[in-house]
Amino acid sequence: MEDLELQVREAKQVLQTYANKQGHDSCWYYPEFLRQLMSIFDIKPTVPLNLPPRHEFRVGCLRYEGEVYGDNPHPDYD
Numbered sequence: 001m002e003d004l005e006l007q008v009r010e011a012k013q014v015l016q017t018y019a020n021k022q023g024h025d026s027c028w029y030y031p032e033f034l035r036q037l038m039s040i041f042d043i044k045p046t047v048p049l050n051l052p053p054r055h056e057f058r059v060g061c062l063r064y065e066g067e068v069y070g071d072n073p074h075p076d077y078d
Contacts, residue, residue: 010040 014036021030038044051057 007040011037014040 014033018030018033052060
């Protein structure tokens with residue numbers, strides 16, 4: 001039980017660090033953040049990485065940007 005409590009405390013700290021990111025560090029894609037959480041809970045990928053095509057990936061980035069700023073700065077990409 002102590003191990004689980006320690007894991008939860010560590011995960012909470014990682015999540016707080018993520019929540020406090022500012023400026024250019026405030027992006028939706030944080031590979032180091034995910035690696036830290038996976039390490040705490042000893043999680044390893046069971047399938048190979050499969051990213052969408054680059055254009056589709058960029059559309060997702062722009063959608064996230066619109067959500068953060070409360071608008072849609074690039075309507076052409078919808």
